[in-house]
Amino acid sequence: METRRLELFVTLVDAGGFKQAADSLFITAPALSQQISRLEKDVGVALVDRTTRPITPTDAGREFYYRCRRVLEAMQHITQLLDDQRSHEFGRVRVGIVPAMMFSTPARAVRQFIRTHPTATVQVRSIPTSLLIDELEQGSVDVAILLTEPDLKDLSSTALFAEEYLVALPDDHPLAGVDEVDFAMLRNERILQGPRTANPRGYDAVVTACMRAGFSPRSLEVMGSYLDQAAMVSAGMGVCFIPESLSDIPQHDVVYRTLVNPSVGLTTSISWFDRRLDAVGRAFVQHCITELSVPESLTTKEGAS
Structure with a gap:
């Protein structure tokens, strides 16, 4: 039994007539009728009543119709799975x-x-x-x-994932000798940051942390990545905040210290x-x-x- 004939039968029942179904399938009505007759011969029972207008399935044809739909839906699902697998690869x-x-x-x-x-x-x-x-x-x-x-x-x-910021300091900075840096200790430091347009939420988080520590930041806007900012710290141009996950990347003449009161993080x-x-x-x-x-x-x- 060919899957194509099952599709033709379902289309015929849905359309309610040979001409309407044939037009939607881009075949002639006699060719469709011939295929349905062959399907009826395969299953050994009449599937449609050809004397009614619109054409209706017989009792056996109605049950066959519902089963055909399930088979065709299953075939479509299998085809999609195979397509997904090929696409996955x-x-x-x-x-x-x-x-x-x-x-x-x-x-x-x-x-x-x-x-x-x-x-x-x-x-x-x-x-x-x-x-x-x-x-x-x-x-x-x-x-x-x-x-x-x-x-x-x-x-x-x-x-x-989420992580905390560390403060990047020149290795000869007075705060380089402590394990934790209170945000208030950065009151007199020039803070290097990227432009606010690059990450408004993060930029505002730093400003808010400074305000909570009792001061307005003296910021220097820096174009470039965190590592570019760290390089400027090495040159003595200020301090910056580095995600903890980047602190393993060596940076000449720079040390990283934990921030507290408040700590600042990013997601x-x-x-x-x-x-x-x-x-x-x-x-x-x-x-x-x-x-x-x-x-x-x-x-x-x-x-x-």
Whole structure:
């Protein structure tokens, strides 16, 4: 019994007539009638009453119709699963990551995904936050890993992990000799930060922390990544805040110390549009969510640039 004939039969019953069904199938009514007759011969019973207008299924045909629909739906489901599997193996995902995270935990998760999906195409680009949000909205990237959750219609976002900031100091700074730096101790320091447009939530978190410590920050806006800011700290231009995950990267003449009263943290999130992801994209998102958990103690803290 050919699946094609089952499809023809279901279309005929749905349309209620040979001509209407034939037109929707782009075949002639006599050809459709011939195929239905062959199907009836295969099953050994009349399936439609050809004397009625519109054409109706016989009692046996009605039961056969419902079973055919279930078979065809199952076949469609199987086909989709196979398509997804092929897409999973040979699909593509375009990932945008803010520069700060290119040397951090998300980058390691990307490398792990590439190793476990060798036939998939994974394109990774380092993109500043403001541009990354635009490219995500426009469809130039499929998945974004960034330090904020964009407010875009139909966008899905999940917090991946949270971490605290450390303060980066020149190694000859008076505070380099302490283990913890109270925020109030930074009152007279020039604080190096990226532009507010790059990460408004994080920028505001730093300003708020300074205000809570009793002073207004003397900020110097720096274009570039966290590591660029750390290089400027090495040159004696001020102090900056570095995600803890980046503190393992050596920086000449710079030390990192824990911040207290208050501490400041940031949350890294992953964002995507469901409708744009193929199987590889969905697998990548799930991989990141599975591999990068959010410590509960930091989930309420906001990020800083």
